Every structure is written in structure tokens, then in C-alpha cells.
Amino acid sequence: MKIPLSYSFRSLWTRKLTTFLTIAGVALVAFVFTAVLMLANGIKDTMVATGSDDNAIVLRKSAESETLSIITFDEANTIGTQPEIAVGSDGQPLMTKEVLTIINLRKHGAGPSDLSNVTVRGVTPDGVMLRPQVKLTEGRMFNFGASELIVGNEIADRFDGMEIGKTIKFAGRLWTIVGHFDAGKSGFASDIWGDQNQILQAFHRQAYSSIVMRLRDKKDFSALKTKFESDPRFNDLKIEPEKQFYAEQSETLSNFISILGIVITVIFSFGAMIGAMITMYAAVANRTVEIGTLRALGFQRRSVLGAFLIESLFIALLGAGIGLVCALFLSFLTISTTDFSSFSEIAFGFTMTPSIVISTLVFATLMGFVGGFLPSFRAARLDIVNALRSG
Amino acid sequence: MPDSIVEVKNVSKIYKRDTMDIPVLQNLSLGVPEGEFLALMGPSGSGKTTLLNLIAGIDRPSSGSINIAGTDISTLSESALAKWRSRHVGFVFQFYNLIPVLTAYENVELPLLLTDLSKADRKKHVETALGVVGLSDRIHHYPKQLSGGQEQRVAIARAIVTDPTIIVADEPTGDLDRKSAEDVLALLEQLNQEFKKTIVMVTHDPAAAEKAHKTRHLDKGELSMN
Numbered sequence: 001m002k003i004p005l006s007y008s009f010r011s012l013w014t015r016k017l018t019t020f021l022t023i024a025g026v027a028l029v030a031f032v033f034t035a036v037l038m039l040a041n042g043i044k045d046t047m048v049a050t051g052s053d054d055n056a057i058v059l060r061k062s063a064e065s066e067t068l069s070i071i072t073f074d075e076a077n078t079i080g081t082q083p084e085i086a087v088g089s090d091g092q093p094l095m096t097k098e099v100l101t102i103i104n105l106r107k108h109g110a111g112p113s114d115l116s117n118v119t120v121r122g123v124t125p126d127g128v129m130l131r132p133q134v135k136l137t138e139g140r141m142f143n144f145g146a147s148e149l150i151v152g153n154e155i156a157d158r159f160d161g162m163e164i165g166k167t168i169k170f171a172g173r174l175w176t177i178v179g180h181f182d183a184g185k186s187g188f189a190s191d192i193w194g195d196q197n198q199i200l201q202a203f204h205r206q207a208y209s210s211i212v213m214r215l216r217d218k219k220d221f222s223a224l225k226t227k228f229e230s231d232p233r234f235n236d237l238k239i240e241p242e243k244q245f246y247a248e249q250s251e252t253l254s255n256f257i258s259i260l261g262i263v264i265t266v267i268f269s270f271g272a273m274i275g276a277m278i279t280m281y282a283a284v285a286n287r288t289v290e291i292g293t294l295r296a297l298g299f300q301r302r303s304v305l306g307a308f309l310i311e312s313l314f315i316a317l318l319g320a321g322i323g324l325v326c327a328l329f330l331s332f333l334t335i336s337t338t339d340f341s342s343f344s345e346i347a348f349g350f351t352m353t354p355s356i357v358i359s360t361l362v363f364a365t366l367m368g369f370v371g372g373f374l375p376s377f378r379a380a381r382l383d384i385v386n387a388l389r390s391g
Numbered sequence: 392m393p394d395s396i397v398e399v400k401n402v403s404k405i406y407k408r409d410t411m412d413i414p415v416l417q418n419l420s421l422g423v424p425e426g427e428f429l430a431l432m433g434p435s436g437s438g439k440t441t442l443l444n445l446i447a448g449i450d451r452p453s454s455g456s457i458n459i460a461g462t463d464i465s466t467l468s469e470s471a472l473a474k475w476r477s478r479h480v481g482f483v484f485q486f487y488n489l490i491p492v493l494t495a496y497e498n499v500e501l502p503l504l505l506t507d508l509s510k511a512d513r514k515k516h517v518e519t520a521l522g523v524v525g526l527s528d529r530i531h532h533y534p535k536q537l538s539g540g541q542e543q544r545v546a547i548a549r550a551i552v553t554d555p556t557i558i559v560a561d562e563p564t565g566d567l568d569r570k571s572a573e574d575v576l577a578l579l580e581q582l583n584q585e586f587k588k589t590i591v592m593v594t595h596d597p598a599a600a601e602k603a604h605k606t607r608h609l610d611k612g613e614l615s616m617n
């Protein structure tokens with residue numbers, strides 16, 4: 001690259017307004033692109049954090065999600081006798097038979113008939129123990145045998161009437177909120193928890209939704225899985241590592257958001273690329289005599305091509321930088337949306353990762369290259385004599 | 392003309408516009424001995440710039456050959472020709488053609504970026520060249536902070552900084568007031584006499600032509616002697 005970089009940078013600087021507007025266009029696209037990837041990543045993080053490595057989950061084979069799953073009391077009892085399950089301090093198998101139901105609650109600021117689905121999870125004492133990421137932040141744990149509830153922080157923060165001491169009505173009963181809990185990044189933060197027995201009774205349920213168990217040894221999982229596949233009593237059930245189950249749950253939503261988002265940003269990026277192209281074509285037209293002079297002095301066509309491409313790439317990378325910095329502020333934000341697999345409300349964060357930074361930079365470089373190539377090529381192809389005469 | 396540093400032999404130049412052929416130079420020959428200061432005059436459109444561009448290697452003849460200091464430049468490939476220009480030709484344009492975003496120093500340094508000189512050596516050369524044109528105190532000024540005459544002197548510094556074989560100047564005083572024009576001409580004369588530079592200058596100005604050793608007139612694509 002024989003033509004000095006300062007030539008390219010200062011030339012950009014002399015066209016402050018157009019350069020700035022072009023950078024802003026690229027920044028906008030880079031911001032949306034980064035935000036989408038951060039959200040998809042945040043969803044994955046949340047869901048993966050929901051599962052634990054040592055646990056396995058049992059669901060009905062046909063069920064797409066925990067809320068749609070049914071496990072009969074008989075099946076649950078049979079599962080409880082499996083020797084691969086770890087034993088708790090009480091001598092009983094370390095497992096929780098849980099029931100999930102959905103109730104409707106109003107978000108802060110929503111209209112009177114504008115209700116959102118919220119998951120209520122009936123758990124057993126073991127269920128609390130198997131989820132170490134769930135920690136009470138306020139109030140107390142609900143009493144087993146009472147119509148009491150504890151509320152995940154994402155629900156407590158976003159919905160009306162979730163304060164400690166308040167009561168909410170569903171399934172023909174009044175339930176008292178006695179505590180709030182934090183569940184880290186996991187999806188439990190968007191749950192309401194109560195006593196499994198109370199919830200079964202109130203909803204007149206004759207079956208559980210899922211069973212989560214701790215294994216004696218992680219290595220026993222494959223043996224247990226084989227058993228589930230061959231034993232006719234488990235014919236309608238499936239068992240999966242808990243972590244894998246939640247990761248798969250997140251895939252639909254996370255892929256949907258990534259694909260939709262990327263398609264939209266790629267369409268946007270054509271706008272930004274055309275912007276960069278127009279800017280660069282104008283630059284070439286304005287500097288035809290300069291280009292002719294550089295060539296007369298002995299600079300090669302490829303040096304001219306390089307000098308103009310650098311201008312375009314600089315615009316793109318500066319835009320990407322600004323977009324990335326703006327997107328970084330999204331890390332402080334949580335948004336909630338409907339989880340398509342359970343149709344209940346779930347909250348996610350935006351997570352930035354090095355690979356997202358690299359993706360955005362690569363994407364922007366591509367925009368700069370595509371937008372800048374044709375104009376730079378034209379600059380490089382100019383005939384010296386004609387370029388000099390155009391002054 | 393065995394001792395000519397510039398040898399133009401039987402050169403024709405025909406521009407093609409659409410299907411029309413525009414013959415500009417016809418079977419033209421010209422020799423310029425080393426150390427000569429030659430002025431080319433002639434009416435507008437007579438092909439002066441075209442001839443100068445051919446000698447400077449930024450245009451190619453339709454037929455004939457151009458030999459400069461032993462190199463037949465009409466046979467060079469495009470990139471070899473670019474390299475050749477950077478070593479052998481110093482350009483002075485009517486409108487100076489300085490790069491507006493570069494300082495006087497950086498403009499003069501440009502041709503040296505195509506050589507293998509170190510930064511320190513480049514600095515020495517640039518400072519010497521700007522000293523010769525009397526602008527040592529304007530080194531870090533941008534073109535728009537200079538007068539037309541000063542700009543043209545920076546351009547001359549840029550033309551001599553690589554110590555080229557020939558200097559080509561196309562109406563170097565065409566855009567200058569009387570006083571600045573005289574300064575520029577005096578400078579070209581000094582380059583020719585003191586530094587033995589071969590100069591080919593196109594001009595409309597008889598006063599400018601007077602400074603040259605020899606004046607050739609170009610009319611309808613043909614050269615005539617004084």
C-alpha cells in the first residue's frame with residue numbers, strides 16, 4: 001500500500017457530513033445485527049442455566065414442553081423405584097414430581113384485559129434442593145401444606161400484585177405470596193412456585209407434568225435411558241439430561257430470533273451498502289483529477305484501488321464499532337417474551353460474546369467491501385489523461 | 392540526433408470518438424538533447440498537451456516510438472510504465488494538482504514513497520527540494536493555505552524531488568499572475584542551468600517561451616521550427 005493511509009483518512013474527514021451519515025447508517029445496521037445475536041445468545045444462556053448437569057428429566061414422549069407433558073401417578077411410582085436415582089438424607093429417592101400450570105396475570109402498565117401467561121410450578125422439597133440456583137431474596141419459603149407461593153424475580157419485577165403479603169386468586173383459591181426468589185440467569189426466574197400437592201388439588205389434576213431426579217452417578221444415565229427405551233412401562237415416556245432438555249427448548253426460539261433477525265439486518269444492510277457506494281462514487285467523482293495525478297506520479301492502479309477501499313472499510317469498521325458500543329448497553333436490559341414452546345412468559349437478557357463481536361466486525365467489513373468495491377474499481381480503472389483533463 | 396535524451400520518432404496519435412477518428416499528431420518526430428529547456432507553442436487544440444503526455448508516458452502513441460534516455464517507453468507494460476514515470480518524469484501542471492488533504496511536505500514526499508528511501512532520507516530530499524523552491528518556511532502548510540505561485544513552487548519541488556530525467560510542464564504559468572509567473576519561470580530556468588535538468592514546457596506565453604533555449608511550434612499536428 002504505497003499511498004499513505006493519512007490520505008484516505010483525511011479525505012474522509014473533508015467530507016464530514018456525508019462520511020458521518022454513512023457511518024451512522026452502517027452503525028445502525030451493526031447495532032441491530034449485534035442486538036439480535038445478543039438476544040439469541042441470551043435466550044440460550046437462560047435456558048441452559050435452567051438445567052443442571054447432574055439432573056435428568058422425565059417427560060411424556062409426545063410433549064414438546066414441560067407444561068404439555070403428563071406423567072401418571074403409576075408411572076411416577078415406577079420411576080421412583082429405579083436404582084440409578086440418588087438417595088436423599090431421608091432415605092428416599094432424590095427426585096421431584098412436579099406439576100406445571102399456567103395462570104394469567106397482568107404486567108405493570110398493561111390494560112385490564114391484557115393478561116400474560118405465567119407458569120406456576122408445584123414442587124416438592126427435593127425440587128428446591130435440586131435447583132441450587134434458586135435463592136430466596138425476600139420473605140420466606142412457602143410452607144408445604146399451605147396455599148402459599150414464592151415468586152421469581154422476573155415475575156415479581158414485572159407483574160402487578162406480586163408484593164409479599166398480597167394474595168392472588170386462581171383455581172378457586174386465594175394464594176398468599178410469601179417470598180421472592182432469584183434464579184440467576186435461569187428460566188425459573190420467570191416461574192411462580194408453590195407446594196406440588198396444593199396445586200394438584202386446586203387444579204384437580206390427576207397427573208404430574210415432569211419428574212426431575214438426581215442420578216447416583218452421571219454415568220448411569222445411558223443405562224437408564226436404555227431402560228426407558230426398552231421397558232414397556234416407560235413406553236410413552238422419555239428421559240433426557242436436564243441441561244440438554246432446556247438447551248433444546250431454547251433452540252426453537254433462539255434460532256427463530258437469529259434467523260429472522262439476520263434476514264432483516266441483511267436486507268437493511270443493502271441500504272447501508274448502497275449508502276456507502278453512493279458516498280464512495282461521489283468521492284471518486286470529486287477526486288478524479290487527484291486520482292489522475294497520483295497515477296501520473298507513478299502510483300499503480302492497485303494502490304488507488306486500495307486507498308479507496310480503505311476509506312470504505314474505515315467507514316464500515318467505525319460504524320461497526322459504534323454499533324457494538326451501543327449494543328453493549330443492551331446488556332443492562334432484560335426483556336420478556338412469550339416462549340413459543342410453553343406459551344408462557346419468560347425473561348431474557350442480551351449477552352455479548354467475543355464471537356458476536358467478531359461476527360459484527362466481519363459483517364461490517366463485508367458491507368464496506370461490497371459497498372466500496374465498485375467505486376474503488378472505477379477509481380483504479382480511470383484513464384490518466386482523461387482524469388487529468390476532467391479538472 | 393544521437394545525443395537526444397528524448398527521441399520521438401514518426402509518432403501519430405489518433406483519438407477515437409464513437410466511430411470518428413480524430414487525428415491529433417501526424418508522423419511527428421522530435422529530439423530533445425540532454426540539458427535542453429524546450430518550449431512548445433501553438434494554437435489551442437494543436438496537440439501540445441497530447442505530445443507532452445506521450446513524452447511523459449501517461450499516454451500511448453497510435454504508431455511510432457518514443458525513446459527516453461535509452462528506454463523505448465511505447466513498449467513498456469502498464470505497470471512498468473508507471474514505475475518508469477516515478478523514476479524518470481517530473482510533472483508540473485497548469486493547476487498545480489497538489490493533493491489538498493496533504494501538507495506541502497507530504498505532497499513533495501509522495502513520489503519518494505515509490506522509492507526504497509528510508510524515512511530519514513526522504514525527509515532530507517523533501518527539505519532540499521522545498522529549499523530549492525524557497526518554501527522551507529511553508530513545509531506544514533496545506534495547499535489551500537498557500538498562494539497560487541507558492542502552490543506551483545510546491546508542485547515544482549514535487550517534480551524535482553526524485554531527481555527525474557526530464558521535467559514536463561504543461562502551461563505552468565497559465566493560472567498565475569505576472570509576478571508569480573516570473574518566479575516560477577526563474578525557478579525553471581535555475582533548474583535547467585544550475586541542475587542541468589532537461590525541461591519540456593508547453594506554453595501560450597511568449598514571455599515564458601523566451602526563457603527557453605528553443606521554441607518549437609505545433610500546428611495541426613505538425614511541428615515547425617522557430
Ligand SMILES: Nc1ncnc2c1ncn2[C@@H]1O[C@H](COP(=O)(O)OP(=O)(O)OP(=O)(O)O)[C@@H](O)[C@H]1O
Nearest residue numbers: 406407408413415434435436437438439440441442
Ligand atoms: N481523450 C481525448 N479524446 C478525444 N479527443 C481528444 C482527447 N484528448 C485530446 N483530444 C483532442 O485532441 C486535440 C488536441 O488536444 P490537446 O489537449 O493536445 O491540445 P492542446 O494543444 O494542448 O490545446 P490547449 O492549448 O487548449 O491546451 C483537441 O482537438 C482535443 O479535442
Ligand SMILES: [Mg+2]
Nearest residue numbers: 439440441561
Ligand atoms: Mg493543452
